Amino acid sequence: METMLSSEDLTYREECRSYALRELASIRDKYGEVNEVPQELRKSMGEAGLFRYLIPREYGGYGVCALRICLAREVLAGVYCPADVTLAMQGLGSYPIVLGGTEEQKSKYLPGVVAGDILTTFALTEPNAGSDVSNLETVAVEMKDGYALTGKKRFISNGYSSNMAVIFAKTPSEENPRSISAFVVEKGTPGFEVEKRLDLMASHDIVSLRLDSALIPKENLLGKIGTGFKLAMGTLDLMRMTVGAAAVGMGQTALEEALSYAPERVQFGVPIAKQQGIMFKLADMATELEAARLLVYRAAIKKDNDALDVTLAASMAKLYATEAAWRTIDQAVQIHGGVGVIKGSTVERLYREIRPLRIYEGTSEIQKLVIARFLQKK
Ligand SMILES: Cc1cc2nc3c(=O)[nH]c(=O)nc-3n(C[C@H](O)[C@H](O)[C@H](O)COP(=O)(O)OP(=O)(O)OC[C@H]3O[C@@H](n4cnc5c(N)ncnc54)[C@H](O)[C@@H]3O)c2cc1C
Numbered sequence: 001m002e003t004m005l006s007s008e009d010l011t012y013r014e015e016c017r018s019y020a021l022r023e024l025a026s027i028r029d030k031y032g033e034v035n036e037v038p039q040e041l042r043k044s045m046g047e048a049g050l051f052r053y054l055i056p057r058e059y060g061g062y063g064v065c066a067l068r069i070c071l072a073r074e075v076l077a078g079v080y081c082p083a084d085v086t087l088a089m090q091g092l093g094s095y096p097i098v099l100g101g102t103e104e105q106k107s108k109y110l111p112g113v114v115a116g117d118i119l120t121t122f123a124l125t126e127p128n129a130g131s132d133v134s135n136l137e138t139v140a141v142e143m144k145d146g147y148a149l150t151g152k153k154r155f156i157s158n159g160y161s162s163n164m165a166v167i168f169a170k171t172p173s174e175e176n177p178r179s180i181s182a183f184v185v186e187k188g189t190p191g192f193e194v195e196k197r198l199d200l201m202a203s204h205d206i207v208s209l210r211l212d213s214a215l216i217p218k219e220n221l222l223g224k225i226g227t228g229f230k231l232a233m234g235t236l237d238l239m240r241m242t243v244g245a246a247a248v249g250m251g252q253t254a255l256e257e258a259l260s261y262a263p264e265r266v267q268f269g270v271p272i273a274k275q276q277g278i279m280f281k282l283a284d285m286a287t288e289l290e291a292a293r294l295l296v297y298r299a300a301i302k303k304d305n306d307a308l309d310v311t312l313a314a315s316m317a318k319l320y321a322t323e324a325a326w327r328t329i330d331q332a333v334q335i336h337g338g339v340g341v342i343k344g345s346t347v348e349r350l351y352r353e354i355r356p357l358r359i360y361e362g363t364s365e366i367q368k369l370v371i372a373r374f375l376q377k378k
Pocket residue numbers: 121122123124125129130131132154155156157158200204206356359360361362363364365366369
């Protein structure tokens with residue numbers, strides 16, 4: 001696996017790891033499970049340069065690099081989930097601007113994203129448009145002085161803490177009745193508000209948003225009218241495999257917990273780590289995680305090299321890694337026995353945190369559809 005990474009990549013991963021163990025662990029111990037992004041967290045991540053590989057050099061970043069995003073998410077997710085989600089959302093909310101934004105839009109928003117001064121989000125999902133994103137009901141109507149957006153968005157991560165959102169809305173016309181466009185909507189825009197904060201099984205800032213004739217200036221349209229769906233899918237092509245990376249990081253922490261618990265726990269006169277049944281579990285966990293890691297890095301390297309099959313590789317990586325990490329964490333809980341389900345233990349927390357990764361940015365079932373459709377494409 002290490003042969004896929006250059007010495008610079010390995011150094012970067014180590015830098016992320018020492019930052020996470022030094023800074024994030026203390027933020028985690030201070031704030032614990034949260035449903036908003038602590039100011040200290042965003043500031044710390046910005047100062048540490050965690051958002052730099054999301055943004056081109058001209059706007060303060062180091063250039064968009066899927067592999068480096070994966071390496072950071074892998075490390076962060078294993079230590080503090082809200083930090084990982086924040087990195088992901090900074091990417092999801094800025095990459096549509098990187099892909100489709102004007103010079104003015106990029107200069108206005110991207111340097112703030114790098115610094116952590118601007119928290120952003122990506123608002124695609126709606127009550128009646130989950131897996132079927134083409135079924136959006138939010139509509140943008142062109143007015144003399146802008147676009148009026150009306151509709152609802154659901155399950156929007158970091159939606160409570162974010163300063164702006166990239167919002168996808170229908171812009172139907174006679175030529176293109178299914179047209180979807182993307183808009184930057186800033187917090188404080190009249191008619192745009194958090195409708196409801198959602199309480200998930202694990203730490204997460206997540207909300208429903210309401211748009212009620214929210215008037216957005218014309219210059220906040222991203223790209224051309226009708227290019228929103230392409231911008232959304234292009235963004236998922238970058239960020240989807242990074243969900244797999246986060247899953248690998250969570251699974252790795254669970255494996256390490258199991259590896260340190262099993263030799264200490266004595267039953268039937270021997271450490272359970274000496275029981276073949278437990279050894280088989282540990283072997284399966286490590287092997288599956290390694291396979292997942294390989295798929296994730298491979299997809300990221302394809303993305304960084306503009307490979308034509310990146311959509312296929314990203315879906316395979318996301319599908320396999322999130323499912324494998326979930327199985328690994330479940331086995332880590334099993335190895336801990338009753339101790340594994342005590343609230344507040346690391347494996348108990350990971351067991352809750354891993355679950356949404358099989359759902360967001362396309363469920364496992366949707367990844368299978370993407371993979372199978374790609375295979376059958378002529
Ligand atoms: C923690 C979390 C964070 C999220 N963050 C964001 C965010 O920041 N921005 C955003 O826009 N969205 C976000 N989402 C939304 C997420 O992308 C959707 O939840 C996801 O795409 C599934 O949509 P749904 O929940 O409406 O499920 P549904 O689409 O209703 O699916 C229900 C079930 O049916 C299955 N299913 C649906 N269609 C098919 C099919 N054709 N074939 C087989 N099975 C099918 C699904 O796989 C699933 O098991 C987030 C969700 C979660 C849980």
